[in-house]
Amino acid sequence: xxxxxxxxxxLTAFWMTIRLALWSSLFAxxxxxxxxxxxxxxxxxxxxxxxxxxxxxxxxxLTLIILFCSLGLxxxxxVEPASRTSDTFIVDLNFRLAVIGLAFYHAAFVTxxxxxGVNTIPVGQAEAARSVGLTFAQNLRYIILPQAFRxxxxxxxxxxxxxxxxxxxxxxxxxxxxxxxxxxxxxxxxDVILLNFLIIAIGFVILTLPTGLAVSYLSQKLVVRx
Amino acid sequence: xxxxSVPTMTQEPSTATSTPLVVLSGVNKHFGDLHVxxxxxxxxxxxxxxxxxxPSGSGKSTLCRTINRLETYESGTITIDGQDLxxxxxxxxxxxADVGMVFQSFNLFSHKTILENVTLGPIKVRGMKPKAxxxxxxxxxxxxxxxxxxxxxxxxxxxxxxxxxxxxxxxAMEPRVMLFDEPTSALDPEMINEVLDVMISLAKSGMTMIVxxxxxxxxRKAADRVVFMSEGAIVEENTPEEFFTNPQSARAKDFLGKIxxx
Numbered sequence: 001x002x003x004x005x006x007x008x009x010x011l012t013a014f015w016m017t018i019r020l021a022l023w024s025s026l027f028a029x030x031x032x033x034x035x036x037x038x039x040x041x042x043x044x045x046x047x048x049x050x051x052x053x054x055x056x057x058x059x060x061x062l063t064l065i066i067l068f069c070s071l072g073l074x075x076x077x078x079v080e081p082a083s084r085t086s087d088t089f090i091v092d093l094n095f096r097l098a099v100i101g102l103a104f105y106h107a108a109f110v111t112x113x114x115x116x117g118v119n120t121i122p123v124g125q126a127e128a129a130r131s132v133g134l135t136f137a138q139n140l141r142y143i144i145l146p147q148a149f150r151x152x153x154x155x156x157x158x159x160x161x162x163x164x165x166x167x168x169x170x171x172x173x174x175x176x177x178x179x180x181x182x183x184x185x186x187x188x189x190x191d192v193i194l195l196n197f198l199i200i201a202i203g204f205v206i207l208t209l210p211t212g213l214a215v216s217y218l219s220q221k222l223v224v225r226x
Numbered sequence: 227x228x229x230x231s232v233p234t235m236t237q238e239p240s241t242a243t244s245t246p247l248v249v250l251s252g253v254n255k256h257f258g259d260l261h262v263x264x265x266x267x268x269x270x271x272x273x274x275x276x277x278x279x280x281p282s283g284s285g286k287s288t289l290c291r292t293i294n295r296l297e298t299y300e301s302g303t304i305t306i307d308g309q310d311l312x313x314x315x316x317x318x319x320x321x322x323a324d325v326g327m328v329f330q331s332f333n334l335f336s337h338k339t340i341l342e343n344v345t346l347g348p349i350k351v352r353g354m355k356p357k358a359x360x361x362x363x364x365x366x367x368x369x370x371x372x373x374x375x376x377x378x379x380x381x382x383x384x385x386x387x388x389x390x391x392x393x394x395x396x397x398a399m400e401p402r403v404m405l406f407d408e409p410t411s412a413l414d415p416e417m418i419n420e421v422l423d424v425m426i427s428l429a430k431s432g433m434t435m436i437v438x439x440x441x442x443x444x445x446r447k448a449a450d451r452v453v454f455m456s457e458g459a460i461v462e463e464n465t466p467e468e469f470f471t472n473p474q475s476a477r478a479k480d481f482l483g484k485i486x487x488x
Contacts, residue, residue, distance in 0.1 A: 042314065059279025124333035127296055128392075132347035132399060135316060142346060147337050224336045225381035 004185065004192065004199060013181035020098060020167040020177055021207075025160055027103035032110025035138060036148075050111070057108035062169050068093070069101040070173040091176075098170035102163060109159045117152025118144060122226070136222050138191070150222045157215025161208050173178060178203055232443050235239030244271045247292060247403055247434050253302035255292065263299060264459040270403070275435045277445040277466070280455035281481055286438045287330075290407045291453065293436065294325045307402060323351045326396030326404035330411050332388040334380035334395070340367065341376040342397045352399065358396075366394040370424050390424055403434040410441055442485065446470065456476045 005011065038050035057065070073079045074097055081100070082092035121144060129143040149156075168179035178200050185196040248270040255263040262285045270276050276284045291297040293304060295311050297320060304311045306325060312318045334343050344363035348354040354362070367373040370382070370390035382389055389409055396404055400457055406425065411420045422444050429435055429448040439445065445466050452469040454462040456477045462469065470486075473479045 085358075122330055122331075122333075124331050125335060126287050128273075128327075128329065128333035128335065130319070131294055131296065131325070131327035132395065133319050133321075133351040134347070135319045138350055142350065150337065177390055225379060226336050 001195065001199065004195065008174075008181045008185050008188075010178070010181050010199060010203065013176060013178045014207075016095075016169050016175065016177040016180075017164070017203075018207070020095070020102065020170055020175065021100045021164045024106065024167070025163055027099065028106035028110050028159070028163065029156075030160045031103060031107035033145075035107060035111040035116060036118075037116040037145075039119065040129065040140070040144070042136065054108045054111050058112070060105075062105050062166055063172055065105050066098060066101040066169050066172055069097040073097065073100070085184065090174075094170075094173050094175050098167075098173060098175045102167065102170070105161045106159055106166070109162070110156065113152045113155035113159055114145075114148050116151070116155050117148035120130055120151035120224075134182035147224050150224050152223060153215060153219040157212065157219070160215070161211055164207050164211065165204060177217075229355070245306055246270070247272045247274075248436065249303075249305045250289075250293070251303055253292065254301040255288065255297065260458075262458045263292065264457075266302070266460060268306065268453065268460060270434060270436055272434055273432045274450045275429045275433075275437065275448050276451050276453055277449040278438045278453045278455060279437065279440065279445065279481075280461075283457075285458040286455045287407050288403050290436060291440045293405055294322050294327055296327075311393050323347065323377070323399050326399060326401035327407045328389070328392050328396055328404065328406045330408040332380070332385070332412070334388055334391055336380055338379075339376065340372065340378055340380065340383070340391050343380070343391060344398045344487040346378060347395065347399050359487045363394070363398055366397050367391070369397075370394045371420070384417060385413045386420045389413065389417075389421045393421075393424055393466045397428075403436065404428070406435065406437040408438050408440070410439065420457070440485075442470070454481070456481070 029093050034172060035050045038046040039054075074093065080093065081096040082089055086092060098202060116220040125143055125147065129139040134142065169179055170177055171183060174180070182196060182200045185199075186193060189196060246269045248268075250266050250268045251264055253266040254261070264285075266289060268276075268289075278289060280286050288297055292299050293306075295304075295314075306321060306466060309321065312321060334340075335346065338346065341360060341363055344366060345354075345356065345359040348359040348362065349356055364373055364376065367376055370393055372387050372390050373395070375383055375387060375391075380391070383391065393409075409425070410421050418441070422441060425435070425437070425444065428446045435447070437444070449466045452464060452466050453460055454469065454473075454475070455476075462473065462475045462478045464474070469478070470482065473482055
């Protein structure tokens with residue numbers, strides 16, 4: 001088992017998985033929050049655009065989005081988020097394209113999670129904020145979003161766990177993460193297929209289980225008492 | 227009797243300096259088919275305390291919420307200190323800062339401490355320095371008797387304490403007028419008086435107040451004028467003494483008969 005892990009750089013592969021997950025979740029949170037604000041705004045066009053974004057991204061298979069990032073975004077449209085002069089051009093490019101795909105896809109779920117968090121807030125909170133004289137933006141920043149995030153920790157955690165596992169789709173555009181290691185293991189060591197799967201599965205459990213526990217802890221600790 | 231047209235019974239309040247502060251004229255509002263505000267005309271003067279009473283569904287809460295535009299209205303005008311109520315936006319936010327509002331369900335910011343609840347508006351809207359805002363807030367919390375709870379969160383306080391904090395939060399903005407939307411209706415009976423006491427002292431200090439309530443005792447003690455609403459219209463206006471002892475309209479007589487017999 002240790003021999004397999006060493007031969008196929010499983011630890012390096014999982015480090016790549018972690019990096020993918022961290023960057024993707026960071027950007028997904030930012031994009032998802034922006035889209036959620038659009039959906040909450042009193043401007044019809046923004047609401048519509050936010051709803052359209054969620055509908056489109058949430059209902060498109062992730063593999064399609066990741067492949068589009070590589071073949072469409074980079075291949076056709078020429079979006080090149082890496083420097084050609086860099087020694088690690090291809091690795092950087094594929095990694096960043098995968099982050100873009102993962103972030104935009106999961107942002108749709110982040111938006112819905114935040115919206116569910118907003119729904120936990122009694123209407124009177126926003127009314128009180130308005131009657132104190134806060135503007136719409138101040139109301140969002142100081143009253144609505146802080147409570148929405150705290151009410152959305154569980155669904156946000158679910159999105160994060162799904163995102164960690166979904167990083168495996170990045171193998172489709174050649175990012176050397178855990179599923180990439182698994183593919184090599186299956187190709188070169190077909191004699192221990194079950195062990196190959198087991199190693200990668202355990203690796204993901206090590207990542208997702210503590211995440212789930214942390215989410216449960218935080219959702220209890222940060223719950224807004226009413 | 228014609229709906230909403232009993233100006234003859236209006237009496238000038240004795241304590242008022244008679245500068246009109248809040249003026250509603252010809253305000254109409256519908257909820258679907260329901261005509262919740264029917265041609266409302268009401269003038270509230272500076273330092274005047276007006277109590278709005280009436281049966282449930284008479285539109286008195288809607289009236290209160292319309293004055294700071296938490297509810298929209300279809301026709302008519304509402305002016306505060308001569309200024310028309312602006313549409314949504316910065317100007318409306320500025321105007322709301324001058325109009326205090328106390329809700330039936332308190333609506334303290336659940337994720338902020340008592341002190342933060344009171345300082346948020348002054349710091350973010352008025353641009354006060356945090357230190358100064360805190361000092362002012364503590365004085366107000368002292369005044370409503372909950373200063374020792376300032377570090378706690380709203381859920382840790384009783385309903386009466388929360389409502390007193392809500393009053394302090396409004397006062398912190400130094401409003402020109404304060405609206406109370408059934409401030410004691412969600413309270414346990416033994417907590418009603420602690421809130422009413424604060425409101426009575428506020429009335430005595432010269433605050434302009436519009437109070438929607440079922441507390442007839444408060445109306446008798448603190449009101450300069452009682453406005454009786456029924457089915458979306460102002461049916462009768464009078465001094466509390468006159469209104470309670472000698473109601474003019476049949477609907478007011480019926481209403482008072484039901485609530486004062488027990």
